[in-house]
Amino acid sequence: MRLTRKQMLAGAAAGALSAGGIYELVDQLSGEAPKRAAPPSQRPDEQHLLDSVSVIVDNEVEVVVPPLHHQLLTANVRADDLRAAQRELSEALDELDRTYEQTPAGLGVTVAYGLPYFERRVPEAWRTHAPYDLRARKPALLPAVRFPSDPHETLLEENDVAILLRSDSRDHLAHAAGVLDLDSLDVTSIRRGFVGGGLPKKVSMAAGIPGADLVPASAQLFLGFTSTQKDALGPRLIANHETLGFVDLGPKHYFRQGTSVHVSHLFEDLEAWYLNFDFRERVATAFRPGQPELREGTLTVPQPLKRADSPRGVRREFETQGRIGHSSAIQASSRLQRDHVATDGTVYKRGTAVPQRADFNTLDNPFDWSSRSDVDQMQPGPRAGLHFVVFNPSSDDFHRNRRAMDGVLPDGTRLPLDARERNQGFNSVLRTTHRQNFLVPPRRHRSFPLAEL
């Protein structure tokens, strides 16, 4: 069923919501799934990579088109016999591999593990094999922390497991969730969402979200600007633990081809964004205060390697303009500040992005479902937000980027900005509710890693 604008405004959407859940609207409003290339002959060793992701050109910028539907499950391990649980999960994942390619048209499955899993379930093996971040002089997997702009109530989670499912097909996600409904896992939360040009406005209008009318018609994200331009995403292997060389993989390189992932949820105040920041200020806030003039309504703003910002550049702009832009502040940490030769010989040019984003729009409030509704402060009704999912070589690498977003730069500079003040990038319209770091093992160890040792 496709919904017309009139039907949406007349409340036909409300019927659809009660009948099939809010995310059914994504299929009804998006039309055909994006065209995807044929899958490669071999699956990557990495769990977090998706092949055959298409690229379009918008405003002369190459933009990656992510999978349409996203679902993230968190769980705790229930099994007493971890090796039996390992076999059970492994068989379930193999079944999904046999059914789907690891592509948007098929299904992306990424199983990640939190510190509580390693410390409670496999403590001795973890002590031996835990990857270590030599640059940070800390373990590569860290407990989540609150950042300067986080409210006090941001919940730092302690789930054992997170499973990220990505696909253009909602049926594939539903099937996968069914296959992964295992005795060994106690699901603690289900988080859902979507990505796609034009969907944030259509879906949020249908759901009656305050400020939905103000979202640009073709926006990929609620806040308007395109986030998945190719230059802003880390190239294929850069987020692996081993690629940039600052993670020590231990004696047997057990977690080689693994990575780290940060999972958080944040609410976005659309009315505050669109009624208080005009286009010029939205650009300055999202990108940089000195961003050259853009045609009003531009959503994809080039962020090429050669113009990646540095701590010095961010400091200078703050001194002259009294504010920082979201992208430029993060680039001071997330983009390579000089050419880098990776351990496999690949040369990554200065300005190359390291993080691989996998975030998605959501109307969860804050989750689609929670086993701890009081703790997670579950509320009825949809609300605009983002499930932020990003792969980095280590937890600390993400922490550096997130601190830079608050004006705490990697060279130690702490710009004098109050928490969530208007000049601190996006922060005044965001409110983070949950955070946790996970480790993503390579595919060969994706089922309860270290349990076999």
Add this chain to the structure above:
Amino acid sequence: MRRLGVLVVLGAFALAGCGGNDAVNAASKVRCPAAAAAGWQKLANRVDAPVFCPSWLPDPLDGVIGSRWNNINEVSRDRSYLLSWVWQETGPGAAGGEKHVNLRGYPGRTRVPKCVNADSNKRELIPCFSDAAGTVRVGGRTATVYNVNQDADQWHVLYAWRYRGSLYTVSEHVAPPFGYRKVRQNLDRMLRGLALVQPTTA
């Protein structure tokens, strides 16, 4: 929340698409309510220019200058004026909220004024009304819709139109109980219900 200084100068931002004609014919059937008429006539005489009296505002606001809801009644030396009606109630759900409507006039000028950006460390001047989001034509009058506004119109949606060489605006705060869509409906109704009041003094 941003605080902005007074609007100080007329800017170079032309008001796009506003009806500059005498398009009050459709509105000619609209009358300024009896309880409000004297106050608006007095204002028109004081600024020596036509003003627009609202025949409808969201309940309980009444458009009566000097009523219990009228919290601002200001005329500047340049004859521009700001009239504001506000209702506020604290309480959960439908028991609480805020309704706030501003009507402005800038006799003798049609350009969008500028406001001081108090968040800038350089006393930067910015348009008082920005992020134009098209036009609406209601009751024979064409107004430009502005989504981002400053000073007393911050967090309001604002309709601006020109009439005989002057700029006029009506704006409403987007706040519970009214979301953006409802505010736009209210503004359409307010625009439709504006009664022209001509000055009577020589």
